[in-house]
Amino acid sequence: MEQDPQFLIDVAKAKMPYGKYKGVSLIDLPENYVVWYHSKGFPKGKLGSMLGLVYELKLNGLEGIIRKIKNDY
Template sequence: MLGMNEIDREDFRNLLDEIGRTRMPFGKYGPKEHPPRGYPIYDLPVEYLTYFKERGFPKGRLGELMEWVWELKANGMDPIFDPIRQQNGGRSRFKPRRPTEWDFGE
């Protein structure tokens, strides 16, 4: 993975565009808890990303993108994702799924 000092402006724009389109495909931020596509990786909490940093990011492109997001957030650059958030209707909120049925024990 290229470091932040080794990437040119156009590549960085492309990287941010790809990050903006990528959603978590598994886990508590995946489609099961955040239907239909999962949580955007740019809004994942830094603590969650740090967990992966310490134990290893997923293999492949998803892991590379998550590592970039962690790097940017860990260096205080979270506002760089604000234009992506505005384009997508604001910051994603983590809300646990509500039950769709209730049993009142008639």
């Protein structure tokens, strides 16, 4: 899956907008929370797409990609 570089930057900067983890960077959400959200169904729109990418990255141990972008911006 090819990603738009701006989308990766957006994911690196994004924070959870509501709930128990409101204000936490998406990449810093606990893995079990992201897995729970995956089983429940991600929200529609950009947030859902970003959470889906975070899920895939965490699943494959690739969070470092977003963490590096986060530190660079």
